[in-house]
Structures are given as structure tokens and as C-alpha cells.
Amino acid sequence: MKTFVLHCCFLFLLVILPVTGCKKETNPDCYKGKVVSLNNGDGCNNILEIIECPDGAELSIGSTTTFDPTLAISKINKGDLISFKIIQYNKWTGPANAACLWPEFTAQIEFCNNNK
Secondary structure, eight states, X not given: OHHHHHHHHHHHHHHHHHHHTOOOOOOTTOEEEEEEEOOSSSSOOOEEEEEEOOTTOSSOTTOEEEOOGGGSXXXXXXXXXXXXXXXXXXXXXXXXXXXXXXXXXXXXXXXXXXXX
């Protein structure tokens, strides 16, 4: 009886351990952001809010930046979380009005492979 219980425990461990050891690989150079605004023909900007930064990042959590959603493989919706690299960015110096959200930065981004 003891050997049967021991065999069952080993079988359970052989099934559970490989599954728990899996971790989705992420690119250490990628930011993670939430889409907070999309230009749906209303003249507003496509804006990402940074929610996670890579080590040594120049932009901080909470910063907002523009992006081009047409570069994504699939359709992007407001509220989506996306991973991206910032290729180049500048401080926003454009006009603003009360009808739209306005970013802190304008940026050229590249979507990371583990996302859209």
C-alpha cells in the first residue's frame, strides 16, 4: 500500500513540476503600456501610458507617449496592454485642447514579438 501511494505521489510530481516551471519569455528591452486613447477620426492622439519599464529605462512609469497603431499585426483597442520598444522620443510641444488627452512625449515605437 505504501508503495502504491509513493508511486502516485511521484506521478503527481512528474505531471505538476514541468508545468509550474514554464514561464513566458519576455524581452528585457521592452516597455509595457496600456492604450489610453485612440484617434478614431476625432483628431485626438493614439496614446500609451507606460505601466512597466525595462531596467535603465529613460521614460518612467506613468509617462504617456504617442504611437502608430497601424504598425501592429492585429487590431488595437482602447485598454489593451502591449509590449513595445521605444526607438526615438521627443517631449510633446504641440497644441492641446480640452476635448482630447495629450501625451507627454511623441515616440517611434516597435512592437515586441511577444505581443501584438
